[in-house]
Amino acid sequence: MARFIPKLPESFHGSIGEEKAFAALRLLDNNYVVFHSFNWIGISDRIQGEADFVVIHPVKGILVIELKSGAINYQLGQWTQTNTLTGFTKTISPFVQANKSKFEIIERLNLKLRLGRTPLVCHAVWFPSFPLITTDRLPPEAPKEIILDETALSNVQTKIDAVFDYWKDKTGFSSSMNPSQLNEIIEVLAPTFRAVPGLKSIIDETEEYYIRLTNQQAAVFNYLTEQKTAAIHGLAGTGKTVLAVEKARMLAEAGSSVLYLCYNSFLRDFLRSKFSQPGISFHNVHSLASEILFGEDIKLDELLDELEQYLYDDIQPEDWAYDNIIIDEGQDLNENLVSRLSELTKAGNGCFYVFYDRNQYVMKNEMPKWVEEAECKLVLHRNCRNTVEISKTACSMIGMDGSVIEDTVHGETPTAIYYKNTSELLDAARQFVNTAIDADIKPDEIVFLTIETEKTSALADIGDINGIPISSVRKDGHILFTTVRKFKGLEAKAVMVIDISVRSLINPEKQRLVYIGCSRAKHLLKLAIYEDIRKDEYGDCLRRINSERNVPKNQKGLGRLLNVNISRK
Structure with missing residues (x-):
């Protein structure tokens, strides 16, 4: 399958033909990279343009495709396009558009590449709504060899390769890119900009996303009225x-x-x-x-x-x-x-x-x-509470990978801390609270959940953390400490699941409790794991927890099973 940039289409602009072409191009083999809806502003003249598709092959070169669906007519030197649904007709210049995008890409590559020689850059026009008849008379700008038609939808790679071959024969231009050069071209056409958002920003964005997902989920009742x-x-x-x-x-x-x-x-x-x-x-x-x-x-x-x-x-x-x-x-x-x-x-x-x-x-x-x-x-199937990363950690406890999730949103990878005594657990708890407060999470949205009972928990006698009081019921300005069982059905922005021992993870009931506890977290999740086994016992424990995964027989191996990052605090 071809690699697409972007991975998912933002819009097909109401064009069924463009949507069909997108689906067809997905069937190209994995040597191809396809840009969809490639927008550009001219380097020299600042004119704005767009190419419907730009297809890159490391050996064959770069193909710019302009797509026009509907009824197409050419008469007296003018192309027209008629919407088959509305009957609206407009003048178009598909070959001129494709040519402009081609030369814009050539100029951009010549200016910014360090390859020494620009690869073959060529163009084609795709009319996906009808098959081209061999007797059709076309203008000089439109040789049949660079026109894709309806038949290309079912035989896309052969048709695309034929266009590349035509231009190679016509220009005598041969191009080949090694992986590094291919990546350099992609970087020129789609520069990578990375500005890492703060945790608060991530949380704010995902909260809005969860609201949209829940609204979508509510549509299920449209099917249940009767x-x-x-x-x-x-x-x-x-x-x-x-x-x-x-x-x-x-x-x-x-x-x-x-x-x-x-x-x-x-x-x-x-x-x-x-x-x-x-x-x-x-x-x-x-x-x-x-x-x-x-x-x-x-x-x-x-x-x-x-x-x-x-x-x-x-x-x-x-x-x-x-x-x-x-x-x-x-x-x-x-x-x-x-x-x-x-x-x-x-x-x-x-x-x-x-x-x-x-x-x-x-x-x-x-x-x-x-x-x-x-x-x-x-x-x-839609997850309206957890990030992908939190869901994967929760699902790891029930033998699932979280792949059933739809419309997912990403966030911080959950962390795990190993501790051997209450002092080490308290240090981890203080660090967790600091992280949550720094992300503008209020104390009453911070929850500590034990998979045991409140009386037997390692935090049983703790009255506050970092000066913030702890309560066994939810109160404004208080951190909640309770059991996983009592917190079933509820959620919090920041959750730390405690009193998990390595050995307890072998027990199916404890596994389900960890699953429930982890799944209460919306944005921040931390697991506190009591190390109650020797190092030479990890192999047997990990095998009994999940016999299908081949992981290191140590703390890191357990971290991989749980899909968490191991933290020192």
Whole structure:
């Protein structure tokens, strides 16, 4: 496949022919470099121009292509182009345009190259909307040998090479470029300008990009307007909660009641504070049980069993209080509870949507029946939260490479620090907070997540970091310290996942917790790894973590498996 500059087209200017030609040129072999929509301003006369395509081959030379689609006519020394859809006709000069771009490139190369001799630079015109008839009479500026037509779309390399051969025979010009010379030509035509943006700038840009992606993701409901039930799966960061809230909002604004049910109390409280509106009741399982079983003297550890029994034995569909149910974090809820809620909703002809991530099965190890039996199953692919680099680190824990992600945005590569005691961990935590604050990330957007419990964590007794207080709940001006389990469904701009031991990464449940913890981060991610094995044990541990990757049997090898940079602090 040819190398394209730029890699993706910015616009085809409404030309179907240009889009078809772009697709055809992609089929050239990997010796070719293709510039699309090459804009230039004349060195001598400052006149502005554009070449639709510039094709470079290291042996054959440089070919400038001017493309004109639609109906083409030549009469009395004048070319005209007619839009087949609108009927609009305009005068064109395709061969003059191609020639101007050719000589502009020649002048630019002669001025800036150090090759000693400019390679062959030639031109052609492409009419992709029709086949050229051999009996067509053409003006002197347009020999058939430099015209590509509709047939070139299906045989592009042969046709392109034939144009090169024509010009080589006509001019007697032979050109060949070694890799260094080819790169020099590309640099002249597309100079590299690199100004590294600061972390704050990167974060600001990606925030805007995430908003656009989430808006695009919301379009999924255009296809679900008439769908009463659906099971919607997506990796962490694909916008499940955003879409679940949007569906609940749509139903409530239509005048019906909605139960929005999740597992996590942190997520429930967040949703209540940000999205509260008439018609929607946000609950986790415990608060729902408390509401339904109000007044019952039931111990907390018996509450969920009592709720399930009550829904099966004492609640009939006509007595159920909610028209619709939206379930977030469906993978963490009791299968029988979800099934009964589904029955109650369907009996009332309401909507029943479950959003879940099969890779987050922290509370259970088997897929529930409601997934297998769902009438409509959807998979979300766009990542609306994480950068490519963070997503790759998160997905490394579940045996994926993040390749399902669409419309991705790049950012800082996550880092990992190895520590052997609490003092070293604290040093890393202070450095992480400094980096986040320097990037204008507020303290309440900095989160430390443990894959263990708050009481057993190495940071259990720490009251502040760099003078910024730590809290177990989100507060303005405070850094949050909590467990991965409690923070499921939520996100933060800067996340440090702690209490990861090398040996724990062998455990599938710990792997899923690391996956969930990493996927909470939007911009900055750091992993704190406790080195609880000897150096000669790395080989066996890494093999058990991922037997398919061949990596060094040391700390760097683990870093490669996790797609992180190893940091000293």
